Amino acid sequence: MNVLVTGGAGYIGSHTxxxxxxxxxxxxxxxxxxxxxxKAIERVEQxxxxxxxxYENDVRDRxxxxxxxxxxxxxxxxxxxxxxxxxESVQMPLEYYDNNLFSTVRLCEAMRDHGVxxxxxxxxxxxxxxxxxxxxxxxxxTGMCTNPYGWTKYMSEQILRDxxKAIEDWSVxxxxxxxxxxAHSSGLIGEDPRGIPNNLMPFISQVAIxxxxxxxxxxxxxxxxxxxxIRDYIHVxxxxxxxxxxxxxxxxHRGESVFNLGTGIGYSVLDMVKAFERVNGIKIxxxxxxxxAGDLPKLYSNPDKSAELLGWKAEYDLDDMCxxxxxxxxxxxxxxxx
Numbered sequence: 223m224n225v226l227v228t229g230g231a232g233y234i235g236s237h238t239x240x241x242x243x244x245x246x247x248x249x250x251x252x253x254x255x256x257x258x259x260x261k262a263i264e265r266v267e268q269x270x271x272x273x274x275x276x277y278e279n280d281v282r283d284r285x286x287x288x289x290x291x292x293x294x295x296x297x298x299x300x301x302x303x304x305x306x307x308x309x310e311s312v313q314m315p316l317e318y319y320d321n322n323l324f325s326t327v328r329l330c331e332a333m334r335d336h337g338v339x340x341x342x343x344x345x346x347x348x349x350x351x352x353x354x355x356x357x358x359x360x361x362x363x364t365g366m367c368t369n370p371y372g373w374t375k376y377m378s379e380q381i382l383r384d385x386x387k388a389i390e391d392w393s394v395x396x397x398x399x400x401x402x403x404x405a406h407s408s409g410l411i412g413e414d415p416r417g418i419p420n421n422l423m424p425f426i427s428q429v430a431i432x433x434x435x436x437x438x439x440x441x442x443x444x445x446x447x448x449x450x451x452i453r454d455y456i457h458v459x460x461x462x463x464x465x466x467x468x469x470x471x472x473x474x475h476r477g478e479s480v481f482n483l484g485t486g487i488g489y490s491v492l493d494m495v496k497a498f499e500r501v502n503g504i505k506i507x508x509x510x511x512x513x514x515a516g517d518l519p520k521l522y523s524n525p526d527k528s529a530e531l532l533g534w535k536a537e538y539d540l541d542d543m544c545x546x547x548x549x550x551x552x553x554x555x556x557x558x559x560x
Contacts (some may be wrong), residue, residue, distance in 0.1 A: 223297035224250060230252070230346070231258035231263050233458065234302055235302040237411060238465045240411070240462065248294075251276045252287070253457075254278065260276065262558060277290055277345070284332060288324075291528060300342045303342045307512050309369075312515045323377055323378060329558070334410060339391050339393060345378070346375045347399065348375055348401065349376045351364060351366040351376070352518050356521050358523050376533040379396050383396075386478045393476050394472075400521065403423040404543040404546040405549065406458075406546070412551070423543075427504050429508075430502065437509070438508070438509055440491065440512065442510045446520065453521050454489075455485070455494065456483065457537075457538035457546070464481075470532075481532060483529065484522065488521075493539075495508060502545065502548045
């Protein structure tokens with residue numbers, strides 16, 4: 223099957239392209255390269271020995287989407303494209319709503335008009351309400367999001383849910399995942415944020431390589447054992463394989479499906495720092511800073527449904543995540559910029 227991967231040059235998208243190609247799927251990527259690099263596509267081809275059809279366009283460009291759907295026999299779409307930094311979304315809400323919602327709408331329109339009926343959406347654990355108890359299950363309350371990024375994911379889910387009801391034979395899989403970290407075992411592709419990293423692990427690795435003086439830990443007074451936020455960290459390769467498993471599932475199941483992709487284990491920020499230091503033998507200096515707007519104290523998953531229905535479960539542990547992160551960063555000190 224030919225799979226259209228929006229945002230396929232990005233961190234999660236590029237790793238998913240590798241897994242799709244390894245499973246025999248054809249891959250077509252559309253990415254505007256705002257937060258990604260075309261070098262990631264070259265490296266995907268290097269890893270797999272297979273070709274990727276790449277288009278440098280914005281998913282909101284309907285004419286570009288039409289050209290892609292007309293040229294390629296697309297069987298499914300995986301929709302990653304979007305802005306994704308929680309803190310930044312609080313400062314730039316209009317940009318987030320414009321980019322993330324209209325890209326979803328334009329993609330759905332193009333799929334409808336070209337008869338493509340399968341879509342996997344890169345959603346997020348941020349759609350869950352802070353009122354839920356941990357671990358989070360797919361049936362838990364959503365909404366009451368604490369930041370614009372979360373609301374864009376929540377609203378995009380609703381757009382897709384309504385489309386699945388309205389358009390005959392549509393299959394929509396909503397994958398709510400947690401905190402992807404790590405990198406491909408080759409060290410050829412990994413997370414390469416533009417500017418100052420908004421996520422924990424790339425900041426830790428940039429401190430380790432000497433690009434940053436120290437790590438700022440936002441808040442040490444949360445109601446957690448060590449006062450720092452707890453998250454469910456998942457290896458990006460596990461996450462990518464979850465998307466491939468979802469393709470196999472959606473072909474046999476019409477309508478809407480929702481799955482958590484996570485390990486079910488919560489680690490604090492300090493847990494992550496200590497694990498990285500232990501695994502890689504590198505000291506990470508850090509300082510505590512005020513809480514960051516929109517952060518919840520705890521967020522981790524119950525992934526049992528994915529294990530039961532997708533036949534998927536995370537295989538990599540925290541040591542693997544830390545080791546592969548450092549392998550990528552040490553081989554690519556400036557990311558794709560070198």
